[in-house]
Amino acid sequence: MSLKKLNINFKSKDEFLAQIKSALTENKKANDNFDELVFDDISSFKRFMSSNKVEVLMAISRRNPESIYQLAKIVNRQYPHVLKDVKQLQNFGFIKLVDCNGDKKQIRPELLFDYDMIKVNSYLEEIFPISAKSNQILLEAMVG
Amino acid sequence: MKKNDGPSPLVDLKWRRFNEKGDSFVVEVEVTQTEDFDKFAPDGIRAIFRVLKDDNNGESRLVVLIDNHKPLGFHVHDKLPDLHDSREKIQANSWQEAWSIFEEKMQEIFK
Numbered sequence: 699m700s701l702k703k704l705n706i707n708f709k710s711k712d713e714f715l716a717q718i719k720s721a722l723t724e725n726k727k728a729n730d731n732f733d734e735l736v737f738d739d740i741s742s743f744k745r746f747m748s749s750n751k752v753e754v755l756m757a758i759s760r761r762n763p764e765s766i767y768q769l770a771k772i773v774n775r776q777y778p779h780v781l782k783d784v785k786q787l788q789n790f791g792f793i794k795l796v797d798c799n800g801d802k803k804q805i806r807p808e809l810l811f812d813y814d815m816i817k818v819n820s821y822l823e824e825i826f827p828i829s830a831k832s833n834q835i836l837l838e839a840m841v842g
Numbered sequence: 843m844k845k846n847d848g849p850s851p852l853v854d855l856k857w858r859r860f861n862e863k864g865d866s867f868v869v870e871v872e873v874t875q876t877e878d879f880d881k882f883a884p885d886g887i888r889a890i891f892r893v894l895k896d897d898n899n900g901e902s903r904l905v906v907l908i909d910n911h912k913p914l915g916f917h918v919h920d921k922l923p924d925l926h927d928s929r930e931k932i933q934a935n936s937w938q939e940a941w942s943i944f945e946e947k948m949q950e951i952f953k
Contacts, residue, residue: 711857714857715948718871718945722941727852730855730856735856737857737859738857743860745862745864746858746860746866786866789866789868789894789902790858
């Protein structure tokens with residue numbers, strides 16, 4: 699059973715600028731892959747991805763909340779704090795917010811795509827299981 | 843997998859930074875060949891270079907934006923983040939030249 703991964707990759711500011719320069723001078727295409735998010739370094743990612751945000755992602759994947767209010771109930775935290783996490787996750791590209799039935803008052807949080815885990819491609823590879831399926835497979839792998 | 847059904851971008855990159863003060867930034871660079879040679883004169887290339895900053899409440903605000911739609915051609919939104927509609931034309935004839943100006947602004951923000 700294959701698991702869909704959201705890859706976290708890293709580029710320093712100079713690497714990012716060099717990539718654009720190369721596209722500029724060599725007329726080459728330069729696009730992020732649909733399944734990757736690029737941070738400047740691992741410490742930046744660690745500061746961003748708090749345990750609360752991981753919990754929010756897991757709740758979105760596993761419980762499919764219909765609103766941010768419902769999501770706050772699931773994770774048992776105050777709405778304003780969950781709203782802040784949700785907006786930051788959206789700004790950084792981990793999730794998208796979808797109007798329910800065209801109603802802008804009810805916004806449903808969804809994962810960017812249907813990923814099962816976040817894979818951090820640093821010097822130490824790190825995995826964040828997000829979906830219930832990924833949890834189960836990782837547990838089985840550990841037991842096996 | 844394609845991200846959308848629009849024209850395929852020449853450049854479509856995002857770069858994220860979260861500093862020790864808790865400020866988060868996203869730099870977005872998008873250059874797309876369109877067929878709208880009027881709006882994106884003269885060659886139909888649409889360029890958007892921007893830096894967004896999170897205000898610590900999850901609200902994202904533009905701090906730098908350079909783009910090139912008509913009537914100004916390449917311009918910078920010069921009174922961000924307070925005023926989005928103020929624009930100043932910049933001396934650039936191509937997205938490569940505009941990029942150099944943006945890069946200087948980006949270096950200033952992330953020095």
